[in-house]
Amino acid sequence: MKNILLRWFPEKTKVHAHQWFFLAACAYAVLMVPLAMLARHGYGPEVLATSTSHAFEMLFGFALALIAGYLLGPMPAQRLALFMISWLLARVMGLVDSASWLTLVSNAVFVTLLAWHLLPRLWVAKKWRNRTLVPLLGLICAITIAIILMNQLDYRWLHRYLLDESVQLFALLMLFIGGRMLAPAVAGEFYRQGMELEARVQPHIEAGLIVTVSTAFVLAPVATPVSGILLIMSGILAAIRMFRWQLWHCLARPDLICLGLGYSWLAVGLVLLGWVKLTGSDYFSTAVHAITVGALGTLAANVMVRVTLLHVKQYPSRIPQLVVMTGIMSIAALTRMGADFSAYREILLATAAVAWSTSFLLVLFVLLDCLANTPFRKSVRQQTLTKDRT
Incomplete structure (x- = not known):
């Protein structure tokens, strides 16, 4: 398996992040809202029947994929594959059980990778208006983890408040x-x-x-x-x-x-x-x-x-x-x-x-x-x- 990955994604091969993440985000957008509608009538993933799970996937699943595709730029294919795998795993686990530890871990891995790669690059901006992207993106990544954690701990009011x-x-x-x-x-x-x-x-x-x-x-x-x-x-x-x-x-x-x-x-x-x-x-x-x-x-x-x-x-x-x-x-x-x-x-x-x-x-x-x-x-x-x- 490792040899196959190395053959298709050599170490020095670079891929633009939007080529993968825009496709993934778009396909997810096509499916997400109809699945939520079906779930409300008992025919889709049960977790999407709640408005909070639907909202979380729209903002912290779909929108974060857009951010990754737009801001990450070109990078080695092997590294980009880690971003994509963690995002996909988070989406699958979110549809299975939005309050599970695997959902928390997979989302945390993705947003941590995103913050680790983006924030140092954005901080070099000279104007303070450009630097505001750093705390803004950092806060979005932190809230992603906090929302799932509040759901796990059954702090429903705080979970809903952070999401809103x-x-x-x-x-x-x-x-x-x-x-x-x-x-x-x-x-x-x-x-x-x-x-x-x-x-x-x-x-x-x-x-x-x-x-x-x-x-x-x-x-x-x-x-x-x-x-x-x-x-x-x-x-x-x-x-x-x-x-x-x-x-x-x-x-x-x-x-x-x-x-x-x-x-x-x-x-x-x-x-x-x-x-x-x-x-x-x-x-x-x-x-x-x-x-x-x-x-x-x-x-x-x-x-x-x-x-x-x-x-x-x-x-x-x-x-x-x-x-x-x-x-x-x-x-x-x-x-x-x-x-x-x-x-x-x-x-x-x-x-x-x-x-x-x-x-x-x-x-x-x-x-x-x-x-x-x-x-x-x-x-x-x-x-x-x-x-x-x-």
Whole structure:
């Protein structure tokens, strides 16, 4: 077995993390929500019948795979295989028993590997705004372990609290990464049109977003209404930042419009979440799904396709599937949120699940097509032959 692994994954062979993790995350996204729907009616994995297990797998299974694929970059195939095996084992164990020690250990191994590899690299950044990724990712990794541990110790209230509040951390990560992706892309489109975009990263607004969301997270257990006000402020700041990018000049670039729609969902979701916290409303789930389905779903689909296409030297603006998958994801978000207000709740939930999976199925087709244009096995064999000859 070891010789087989060495033959297929020679020590010096490097693979881009997104080639593996985006495929895995996309396939998992296609299956996860329908399985949760089936579990609610007694036909799927029993553990997914609870809202907490479903939420955990969406955030700390699906979203963490996206983070790994986006941030890890190229690395030796053998090392990347350790990341992938630990992630897969954590997902399988989570579907079997979310409160088992094997679930805790497998998730802990994955997030520890992720933190060990990413945090030292990110800490070398000179600006404090860039360095905030270090405590943010570190906290997300630590909370992953804490949530499972609280479930094992039967501290249900704390388990649910950590899971609910972690949504803000992922929202902040999307605000940061989404802004860093959109700003230069929009500026490049302006340049091609003979114009100049003055408002790019917008460091003052970005700093305001970091401060407001971070403070809202810290104050949530002791001053929930204040936390809500801060989240509303962060949503307004995100909307202002979005407006200053002037995406109406980029109508010829559907890929940028789709990314902008995902960022807009993020602004709306933060305002809704802040309003729920401020007023004590019962529609917490509605606000959360604006972030997790509307923002995370839309941004994830577009980022996976964009990064993969650019890697194989194709232009995302020429892929019509982007508009289709983004539109379907918006349907998923609207129907999931609308289910909380409708007498036809189960029908809308089923529609949202089908739309979510359909959108990511389209993403999966694009990723597989790009993978088919990247002869990985051939390149690995060539590197092996070269090593043997030398």
